[in-house]
Amino acid sequence: MTGAATWIAYVGPFRFPWGEPGSRRVLGLAQSMAAAGRDVVVVSGESGPTTPVTVSAASGAGTLRHVGAGERPPAGASMVSKAVQLVVRLGERTVRWLDEQPTRPECVVVYGGGAQYMARVGRWCRRNGVALVADVVEWYAPHQMPGGALGPPHLSAKLALRHHYPRCQGIIAISSLLERHYRARGCRVLLVPPTLDVFEVKPGGRAVTTQAGPLDVVYFGTPGRKDLLTPIIRATDAVSRSTPVILSVYGPSAEQVRDLVGGAHLPSSVRVPGRVPQQDVEDIVRNADFSVLVRPSERFTHAGFPTKFVESLACGTPVIANLTSDIGRYLQDGRQGFVCADHSSAELERVLRRAAMLPRPQQEEMREAARATAESSFDYRRYAQPVAGFLDSLRGRR
Structure with a gap:
């Protein structure tokens, strides 16, 4: 799959690159990492591609590739099957993909997925001595989530925001509100707004x-x-x-x-x-x-x-x-x-x-x-060096 000596896994159950608004965030930040000389593999939730393919929208000394880990249920799956995958098993396939790689990444950056996904990926990172970074872009209100305040999606997101993200070695925040919140929790934080290839x-x-x-x-x-x-x-x-x-x-x-x-x-x-x-x-x-x-x-x-x-x-x-x-x-x-x-x-x-x-x-x-x-x-090149410096600062903070 990927045998680079140092590389970054940017993971989450999102669609990539244009399936949903969040994937634009992932693309922009991954481009900044690649522009700073990092080799980046975006590991999305789709079932393919099964081996990393180069993403053309990348520039810089590093590379940007994409692979699907298959975390998202197929379109024809039953409601029960979808619920089991999204609530119970989410994160298993991403961890399996990480285990299959001949070399460990420099760090794993997580976008979305909720508490279950963060717990599985976090355990893998601790077990393998890999830095874990959360890309935090929302603070969800109950009415935004299916089932409201007591629905599993909201409870999962709330647990991730309050418990799992602060345990990461670093936080990349999309807004100053999130930056202030996690700095107050003692986290190492970098503020990066939405970016694109302007x-x-x-x-x-x-x-x-x-x-x-x-x-x-x-x-x-x-x-x-x-x-x-x-x-x-x-x-x-x-x-x-x-x-x-x-x-x-x-x-x-x-x-x-x-x-x-x-x-x-x-x-x-x-x-x-x-x-x-x-x-x-x-x-x-x-x-x-x-x-x-x-x-x-x-x-x-x-x-x-x-x-x-x-x-x-x-x-x-x-x-x-x-x-x-x-x-x-x-x-x-x-x-x-x-x-x-x-x-x-x-x-x-x-x-x-x-x-x-x-x-x-x-x-x-x-x-x-x-x-x-x-x-x-908002051009991704503007954040290449700040992102590189932030990732360098995480070395030794496993």
Whole structure:
């Protein structure tokens, strides 16, 4: 499989590389490790490939490969079989894969999986003298998980966050809230926000003027558990009665959006193309005037960090958002987009009217600032040396 003298296993029951939002986090961080000269094998939850294959989206002195450990149940599996694999046996196949390697990795980085997965991988690392690092990107609220507060997924995630992650030799945190939390627990922590290959993203799009047609605003993602789509729709509808504006919603179906707003019909200013392939999202965002993202001010929204915010800036598309997580570090009102004071529809209405009146020169400046911020703050190369230094600091901390 892999016989490199020093290498890193980045493991978890996720899909890779574009199966779910979390895999974009894995890809960006793995690219930083490879750029710093590490040989990285991403061990995902899929059933294949059965031997590591090179991932083309890597640059630097190291290598980036991907293999599937088969942790995720097959699509046709029964409910009982899925429950046994995800609740009882999760992590067994990853550990088996690690045991099969001719050399032990320098460290194992874990993304997701919950308590059972962390317990198995943690035991393997302790037994083999391998450093264990947790890539922590969420602090889940009960309503985000199937079964609520007493459901197995929430209990597993809570146990991992509070017990297993602090026992790791290192923590890579996606937000300053998580960084502060684990530093207070005495953990060695590195803060790395969502990253991607910014220079592979082509910026562009059109600059809006009040005479150039309606303001083109885009939302993409999955509303309900984090994002608030209803106030965005209500604000768009209110603004559209006097100012041309179109909101395009990508991700949920029209029926799901109607259920969210509680009406039989959506406003004419709202379009719902539905789900599109991940590779099409970039073009959609690039050609919009603004992307929009609002979330409630809760611990779980401040602990995570929306990848869609990073993707929008990389496309050169300014963002309309309220300040959750660390967004305020990168979004200055009137520079990379507009800041909403809160997530109310009244505040969104005020900001949308302001965006619709933006003169062309200022719109172009805003697009340039958005892209510049992505290049300086979210490109994976920016974190290659900090990640390398962090991993070096873990030697001897088994």
